[in-house]
Amino acid sequence: MNAIPRTDMQEAPQPARIRFENVSVDFPTAQGPMRVIDDISLDIGHREFVSIIGPSGCGKTTLMNILGGFVAPTRGRVLLDGRPVPGPGPDRGVIFQEYGVFPWLTVRQNIEFGLRLKANRADAAARAEVTDRYMRLMGLADFADHFPKHLSGGMRQRLAIARAYAVKPEFLLMDEPFGALDAQTRSAMQDLLLEVLQTENKTVLLITHSVEEAIYLSSRIVVVTARPARIRTIIDVPFGYPRAEQVHDDPRFTELRSHIRELVMQEYAAQARQQTVRLSD
Numbered sequence: 001m002n003a004i005p006r007t008d009m010q011e012a013p014q015p016a017r018i019r020f021e022n023v024s025v026d027f028p029t030a031q032g033p034m035r036v037i038d039d040i041s042l043d044i045g046h047r048e049f050v051s052i053i054g055p056s057g058c059g060k061t062t063l064m065n066i067l068g069g070f071v072a073p074t075r076g077r078v079l080l081d082g083r084p085v086p087g088p089g090p091d092r093g094v095i096f097q098e099y100g101v102f103p104w105l106t107v108r109q110n111i112e113f114g115l116r117l118k119a120n121r122a123d124a125a126a127r128a129e130v131t132d133r134y135m136r137l138m139g140l141a142d143f144a145d146h147f148p149k150h151l152s153g154g155m156r157q158r159l160a161i162a163r164a165y166a167v168k169p170e171f172l173l174m175d176e177p178f179g180a181l182d183a184q185t186r187s188a189m190q191d192l193l194l195e196v197l198q199t200e201n202k203t204v205l206l207i208t209h210s211v212e213e214a215i216y217l218s219s220r221i222v223v224v225t226a227r228p229a230r231i232r233t234i235i236d237v238p239f240g241y242p243r244a245e246q247v248h249d250d251p252r253f254t255e256l257r258s259h260i261r262e263l264v265m266q267e268y269a270a271q272a273r274q275q276t277v278r279l280s281d
């Protein structure tokens with residue numbers, strides 16, 4: 001495929017806000033260390049939106065867990081604004097595939113939780129205002145005093161998203177955040193995210209299995225290989241921000257979608273071959 005010129009508003013990423021420097025991760029297994037990430041280097045600039053796409057189980061979540069401060073690399077390092085990741089912190093809002101909500105707190109209390117933390121201290125009126133805003137945006141206003149167990153799966157996921165957005169983290173780390181939502185809600189959540197990014201400075205790393213979602217939202221897409229995850233290729237998305245629904249109809253969208261799908265399919269095939277070899281060992 002021909003190189004697609006970069007036409008979005010964001011300049012080349014420099015200096016890096018997020019830097020993966022020759023990162024490798026091995027996990028111990030009964031058969032010895034298993035390499036999950038292999039020598040990944042990647043710079044992500046201020047206000048960039050980078051998506052990672054690759055076969056299931058290849059190591060994407062592990063990559064995000066390193067950035068979140070939950071997993072340490074075996075080799076290499078990850079820098080945030082030039083400093084090694086110190087552990088989890090309120091500068092990074094993390095949204096996982098599974099609902100990251102506290103079951104013992106109501107909807108309102110869940111959203112307020114982060115706002116009460118010292119690093120994000122806000123007075124009670126400001127907390128209530130932000131909480132009300134996100135409950136409205138997420139369609140949860142009528143459920144303010146409900147506990148998560150009384151919400152549908154999609155509502156719990158929207159609550160998890162509201163909690164992360166409300167704290168206004170500089171970095172959003174999102175691991176399949178919309179995967180559990182129905183198509184209509186997923187599309188609304190994508191648009192809401194684009195809206196939030198228009199008004200707030202955020203640098204975003206998204207893991208998704210949806211090629212369309214990656215193209216619609218990102219400025220760059222990183223395709224990773226079957227395990228161990230290496231960078232297969234990095235693609236510049238040729239659409240600027242604000243980004244409108246109509247980009248789905250752009251012929252470049254269709255062309256990119258086919259190209260990325262093909263790459264991901266090849267990696268799934270490589271993964272299947274590896275598994276066949278392992279089974280026959």
Ligand SMILES: Nc1ncnc2c1ncn2[C@@H]1O[C@H](COP(=O)(O)OP(=O)(O)OP(=O)(O)O)[C@@H](O)[C@H]1O
Binds near residue numbers: 028036056062063
């Ligand atoms: N803490 C851990 N200890 C041992 N193995 C782990 C650990 N975390 C992940 N793994 C293994 O590492 C591999 C990669 O997992 P990871 O969750 O990073 O993949 P993924 O690409 O995010 O998968 P998916 O797309 O299905 O969510 C898997 O084989 C998983 O079982």
